[in-house]
Amino acid sequence: MNALAPTSSWTAVCHIEDIPKLGSRVVHHSGCEPIAVFRASDDHxxxxxxxxxxxxxxxxxxxxxxxxxxxxxxxxxxxxxxxQALAPDQGCAHKLEVRIHAGQVLLALPESASPTRQG
Structure with missing residues (x-):
């Protein structure tokens, strides 16, 4: 489920190497709160x-x-x-769909989105 909008398109927001392993990068775009993009040690x-x-x-x-x-x-x-928050906590952060294509990180964003990147 896309937490941003019912209509979305895949938008390149950065290169996977722009996100440090075990780190994050923040992406901003109109019409939505800032998005945290994370890279695990296994490159997910x-x-x-x-x-x-x-x-x-x-x-x-x-x-x-x-x-x-x-x-x-x-x-x-x-x-x-x-x-999802891990027990004993309860709650859920809004997750976005992610794809990697030729090293580019793509997010499912509303079609009207125009992302800007921040460290």
Missing amino acids: VFAVIDRCPHKGGPLSAGLVHGHNVTCPLHGWNINLEDG
Whole structure:
């Protein structure tokens, strides 16, 4: 399910090498909150709205471990595969679909989106 809009298109937002392993990059575009794009140590790439479901902390500033990220504010662990908080916490970060093509990271964004990148 696309959390941004019912109509979307695949948009290149960066190259996979622009995202450090076990790190993140923030992408901004009109009509949506900032998006955190994460790269795991196994090169899987995930994207969620950059807001923890607990208190709204920036997940992009969290620690990536496996396919999870720990929110820097209160330590909630979010599964990047589905956006779900890990027990005992409850909540869900809005996940976006990601594809990699020729090293480019593509996100399913609303067709009207015009992404800009930020470190």
